[in-house]
Amino acid sequence: MIFLNLLNRIFGPRKPLSRQEIEDYKTGAGDMHEIESKAASSDFNDQALEGWENSSTSVNDGMLSTDKKINQFIKKGNAGDSSTKGMTLSFILFTLTMLTLIIFTYQGNNAVEKKPQIKEAIKVENSRSKEIDFYTAISTEKQITSNELIKNQETKKEEKEDAVFSEPKIEKVKIESQNTDIKEEDIQLPIQSSGKIPNSSKSSLVYKNAREVYLSGLKNIDYRAHRKSPFKIKNSLDVGIPASQSSKEDKQEFPSLQTKEINYMEYLATSSSYFNKDQFKIALKHYLIILDTYPDDVNANFYGGLCYFNLGQFDKTTELLKKSYTFRFGNFREEARWFSARANLEQNYLVKGKYLLNEIIEEGGFYSKKAKVVLGNLEK
Amino acid sequence: MNRTSAKFEHYSDAELLASYRTNQDKRVIGELYTRYGHLVMGTCLNYLKNKNDAEDSVMEIFMSLDYKIKKYEINYFKSWLFILTKNSCLMALRKKKYITNQLNEEIVAQEDEIEEKEIKEIKLNELETAIKELDPPQDEVIKLFYIQQLTYKEVSEQLNLTLNKVKSAIQNGKRNLKIKLKEHDLFKSA
Numbered sequence: 001m002i003f004l005n006l007l008n009r010i011f012g013p014r015k016p017l018s019r020q021e022i023e024d025y026k027t028g029a030g031d032m033h034e035i036e037s038k039a040a041s042s043d044f045n046d047q048a049l050e051g052w053e054n055s056s057t058s059v060n061d062g063m064l065s066t067d068k069k070i071n072q073f074i075k076k077g078n079a080g081d082s083s084t085k086g087m088t089l090s091f092i093l094f095t096l097t098m099l100t101l102i103i104f105t106y107q108g109n110n111a112v113e114k115k116p117q118i119k120e121a122i123k124v125e126n127s128r129s130k131e132i133d134f135y136t137a138i139s140t141e142k143q144i145t146s147n148e149l150i151k152n153q154e155t156k157k158e159e160k161e162d163a164v165f166s167e168p169k170i171e172k173v174k175i176e177s178q179n180t181d182i183k184e185e186d187i188q189l190p191i192q193s194s195g196k197i198p199n200s201s202k203s204s205l206v207y208k209n210a211r212e213v214y215l216s217g218l219k220n221i222d223y224r225a226h227r228k229s230p231f232k233i234k235n236s237l238d239v240g241i242p243a244s245q246s247s248k249e250d251k252q253e254f255p256s257l258q259t260k261e262i263n264y265m266e267y268l269a270t271s272s273s274y275f276n277k278d279q280f281k282i283a284l285k286h287y288l289i290i291l292d293t294y295p296d297d298v299n300a301n302f303y304g305g306l307c308y309f310n311l312g313q314f315d316k317t318t319e320l321l322k323k324s325y326t327f328r329f330g331n332f333r334e335e336a337r338w339f340s341a342r343a344n345l346e347q348n349y350l351v352k353g354k355y356l357l358n359e360i361i362e363e364g365g366f367y368s369k370k371a372k373v374v375l376g377n378l379e380k
Numbered sequence: 381m382n383r384t385s386a387k388f389e390h391y392s393d394a395e396l397l398a399s400y401r402t403n404q405d406k407r408v409i410g411e412l413y414t415r416y417g418h419l420v421m422g423t424c425l426n427y428l429k430n431k432n433d434a435e436d437s438v439m440e441i442f443m444s445l446d447y448k449i450k451k452y453e454i455n456y457f458k459s460w461l462f463i464l465t466k467n468s469c470l471m472a473l474r475k476k477k478y479i480t481n482q483l484n485e486e487i488v489a490q491e492d493e494i495e496e497k498e499i500k501e502i503k504l505n506e507l508e509t510a511i512k513e514l515d516p517p518q519d520e521v522i523k524l525f526y527i528q529q530l531t532y533k534e535v536s537e538q539l540n541l542t543l544n545k546v547k548s549a550i551q552n553g554k555r556n557l558k559i560k561l562k563e564h565d566l567f568k569s570a
Contacts, residue, residue, distance in 0.1 A: 040550050045419065047427075051427075054429075208529075
């Protein structure tokens, strides 16, 4: 799994850089490594990024003029086609009055056509939302609640403090964030000054723990440095469209369908609060919306995965938990593997489940004792 | 009028091209512009170093798509567009007598679009061995950039290399790594 991820990272295809990513790179606001990885994967991305980097204008300002020209070109092109077809007919058949009628009809059609377009844009989100509403929560004893997570966090912290009680405590900063530290697994292979890798059969991969922030008592990665720009969310379609706003004349068409911009941390805090109150369906919807914009977001992948678990969707649980830790953001790795093992066992995937449990035991982390108990029960 | 339509947002590039060949709906070009316009513009800025010339080239390229999509069989649009953009920039520079090279109009697929199917399950230690076999500084740069996930700047500071050297070490390192993996028959040949 790890080496496939690594291989994909080195050789796998990457999506084209978006305007926002280039702009973030210019301003130093985005995930610089992720953007550079995309640039390194394609000459097109690389050349474009370099071009914009050396340009003094912002991407949006720089594209303003060509955006307008392209809009005109497309408008003209499509209008040209229809006018050629329509000219002969209109010349022979229609009077000026008839033409006026056609214009009205055209306007009416346009207003009608817009509805399915907008609907199509949020169709996926709505069907997903409806699907979530149909899920049934598993029994409360089996659920992974915020209480369990917080309790585990505290025990883990206490154990850590006991182990290093002689060392000075790390000073807490506002909103309980922790400084970045690097957690090296016992299977590490350090980079040496010679640049050569010692010959070892074990993995050299090191998971870093990024800065954390606690929202509703739950651990989250502090993405504030990476998610400065607000992201867009679409309002729900569930509300009807007022009749007064169904014509083209209304500039504020379908206000309930419009997108709005929202701050990432605020949205994450709301999502955490729903999770904390055991409102897993609504929390899941929130986390999936975050994933629409940031598919690699480890917070949303982790807690989204746990929501799926509590709603009995174990296959989706493992799918999201797999994405809830990366080399840069390894904070959830331990928990994710433990809950993945539990999700596998819930589905009776005993081989996968036992394999993960054995790995957890071998690594000897916080969950190793629990894993031993579960494994012992399975082998009875 | 929007330059694109919501229905095209979910189309792949190949589907967009097929749709354009059938309907000649200019909004397809609008969608392609939305996806790649800023990359074309950035590349033009990189070559031409002048915003007005870059804008002219961008317009020329996207307006010529109407004819070129119908004429050429395009397998990998993104790579094809990149070659088209480079050629267009080189022609613009030639007009200004900056270069006199013969331009090559061949349309090729870039490796980055066909590599996905090449990746096989390669054991981690084999990958590590291949990285180890790279010449310095490619070996260290590849490790720091892809394994440690450092930024260009961080790699350049750590290894005391210029940013351009870091970038070229990544490109050359990737190419050499692939050759080594192929030598050991760990990569399907392209």
